Amino acid sequence: xxxxxxxxxxxxxxxxxxxxxxxxxxxxxxxxxxxxxxxxxxxxxxxxxxxxxxxxxxxxxxxxxxxxxxxxxxxxxxxxxxxxxxxxxxxxxxxxxxxxxxxxxxxxx
Amino acid sequence: xxxxxxxxxxxxxxxxxxxxxxxxxxxxxxxxxxxxxxxxxxxxxxxxxxxxxxxxxxxxxxxxxxxxxxxxxxxxxxxxxxxxxxxxxxxxxxxxxxxxxxxxxxxxxxxxxxxxxxxxxxxxxxxxxxxxxxxxxxxxxxxxxxxxxxxxxxxxxxxxxxxxxxxxxxxxxxxxxxxxxxxxxxxxxxxxxxxxxxxxxxxxxxxxxxxxxxxxxxxxxxxxxxxxxxxxxxxxxxxxxxxxxxxxxxxxxxxxxxxxxxxxxxxxxxxxxxxxxxxxxxxxxxxxxxxxxxxxxxxxxxxxxxxxxxxxxxxxxxxxxxxxxxxxxxxxxxxxxxxxxxxxxxxxxxxxxxxxxxxxxxxxxxxx
Numbered sequence: 001x002x003x004x005x006x007x008x009x010x011x012x013x014x015x016x017x018x019x020x021x022x023x024x025x026x027x028x029x030x031x032x033x034x035x036x037x038x039x040x041x042x043x044x045x046x047x048x049x050x051x052x053x054x055x056x057x058x059x060x061x062x063x064x065x066x067x068x069x070x071x072x073x074x075x076x077x078x079x080x081x082x083x084x085x086x087x088x089x090x091x092x093x094x095x096x097x098x099x100x101x102x103x104x105x106x107x108x109x
Numbered sequence: 110x111x112x113x114x115x116x117x118x119x120x121x122x123x124x125x126x127x128x129x130x131x132x133x134x135x136x137x138x139x140x141x142x143x144x145x146x147x148x149x150x151x152x153x154x155x156x157x158x159x160x161x162x163x164x165x166x167x168x169x170x171x172x173x174x175x176x177x178x179x180x181x182x183x184x185x186x187x188x189x190x191x192x193x194x195x196x197x198x199x200x201x202x203x204x205x206x207x208x209x210x211x212x213x214x215x216x217x218x219x220x221x222x223x224x225x226x227x228x229x230x231x232x233x234x235x236x237x238x239x240x241x242x243x244x245x246x247x248x249x250x251x252x253x254x255x256x257x258x259x260x261x262x263x264x265x266x267x268x269x270x271x272x273x274x275x276x277x278x279x280x281x282x283x284x285x286x287x288x289x290x291x292x293x294x295x296x297x298x299x300x301x302x303x304x305x306x307x308x309x310x311x312x313x314x315x316x317x318x319x320x321x322x323x324x325x326x327x328x329x330x331x332x333x334x335x336x337x338x339x340x341x342x343x344x345x346x347x348x349x350x351x352x353x354x355x356x357x358x359x360x361x362x363x364x365x366x367x368x369x370x371x372x373x374x375x376x377x378x379x380x381x382x383x384x385x386x387x388x389x390x391x392x393x394x395x396x397x398x399x400x401x402x403x404x405x406x407x408x409x410x411x412x413x414x415x416x417x418x419x420x421x422x423x424x425x426x427x428x429x430x431x432x433x434x435x436x437x438x439x440x441x442x443x444x445x446x447x448x449x450x451x452x453x454x455x456x457x458x459x460x461x462x463x464x465x466x467x468x469x470x471x472x473x474x475x476x477x
Contacts, residue, residue: 045193047189051153073121075159
C-alpha cells in the first residue's frame with residue numbers, strides 16, 4: 001500500500017467539497033478557484049482542476065456562463081446549481097461531523 | 110535565428126517562436142491522447158487551451174513581442190503534465206492512478222542512435238531492460254541455426270515506431286527498467302482486473318441500495334468489463350501472434366523449397382528429392398513467391414495489428430496500400446497458375462505419390 005495513493009484519495013473528496021464551496025460565492029473564474037486552492041496547498045498544478053470542474057458540471061452540480069474578457073479568450077464563470085447548493089450543504093454537514101469524529105479519535109489516543 | 114509563426118489558440122492569434130511552438134504542440138498532443146478516452150475530454154482540453162492562451166496573452170500584453178520557449182515551459186509547468194492531471198480523471202471508480210501511469214510510461218520504440226540495421230534489437234533491449242548486445246547475439250544465433258527470426262524481425266521493424274523525440278527516447282527506457290518489473294506489471298494488471306471485478310460488483314450493490322443514478326453503475330461496469338476484456342484480448346493476441354508467425358514460417362519453408370527445386374533428403378542410405386510443382390524452375394519461383402506473398406501479406410498485417418494492440422501503439426495501418434499489394438500478388442498468382450497449367454510436373458509428382466502410398470518413405474515414422 002502506497003502512502004501517495006491514500007493521501008490522494010483523502011485529498012480527492014475534500015477537493016470536491018472545496019471547489020463547490022468556492023463556487024458557492026457565485027460567478028467564479030477557474031483561475032480564482034485555482035488561486036485559492038493553491039494558496040491552501042490543495043493542488044499543485046492548474047491542470048488538475050479542469051477535469052474536476054468538467055465532471056462536477058456534468059454531474060449537474062455546477063453551471064457556467066461565458067463572459068468576454070479583455071485579457072484573452074472568453075472565460076467560463078462557474079456557479080452552483082440548485083442541486084449543487086444542496087450537495088454542498090450536505091457535504092458541509094458531513095465535513096463538520098468528520099472533523100469532530102477525527103479530532104475526537106486523534107486527541108483521545 | 111528562429112522563425113516566428115502565428116497560431117490560433119482558443120480563438121486568439123498568437124505570435125510564437127517556432128521552437129516554442131514545437132514544444133507546445135507536443136504537450137497539447139500528449140494531453141489530447143490522455144483525455145481522448147475520458148468523458149468530455151475535448152471540453153477539458155479546450156479549457157486548458159483557453160487558459161494557456163490567456164497566459165500567453167498576458168505575456169504579449171506586458172511587452173513581449175512573441176512567445177518564447179521559456180514562456181511555454183513556464184505555462185506547462187503551471188498546468189502540469191498529463192500524469193499530474195490523470196490523478197483525478199476517474200475517481201468514481203476506485204482505480205489507482207499507478208496502473209494508469211505504468212501503461213503510459215513505457216513504450217516500445219526502435220532506437221535510431223544505437224542500431225546495426227534498424228534499431229529493433231536495441232529497442233527491444235531497452236524495453237526489457239537488458240543489454241542490446243545480448244539481444245543481438247540471441248537474434249544472430251537464432252538466424253544462423255534456425256533461420257527463424259527474419260520474418261518476425263521484418264514485422265517488428267515495420268510495426269515499431271522510431272524514437273524520434275527526447276520524450277520518445279525517455280519512454281523507450283521508461284521507469285520500469287528490468288524484466289522483473291515487467292513481471293510485476295503483468296501481475297499488477299491481473300490484480301487490477303480482479304479488483305475491477307470486485308469494485309464493479311460492490312458498486313452495483315451500493316448503487317442499488319442508494320437507488321442512485323444507474324448511469325454511473327453502467328459506466329463502472331463498462332470500464333471494468335473493458336479492462337478485463339482488454340487483458341484477456343492481449344493474451345489471446347499474443348497466442349494468435351505465435352501461431353501466425355509459426356504458420357508463416359512453415360509456409361515460407363515449404364514454398365521456398367518448391368522454388369529452389371525441392372529438398373534433397375539423405376537418410377538411412379536413401380536419397381530422394383521432393384518433387385517441385387512445375388518442371389520449369391522460373392515458373393516454380395514466380396508461383397512460390399506470389400503464393401508466399403499472398404499468404405504472408407494478410408498474416409503480416411494481422412501480426413502488425415496485434416503488435417500495435419499489445420504494445421499500445423498508434424501508428425495507422427495503410428490498409429488500402431496493403432490491399433492493393435495483395436491484389437497485385439493475386440493477379441500474378443492467378444495469371445501464373447493459368448499460364449503454367451500445362452507445365453505441371455505430373456510425372457515426378459505421381460511417382461512421389463505412388464512411392465509414398467507404397468510405404469517407401471515410411472522410414473521416417475519408424476525411425477523417430
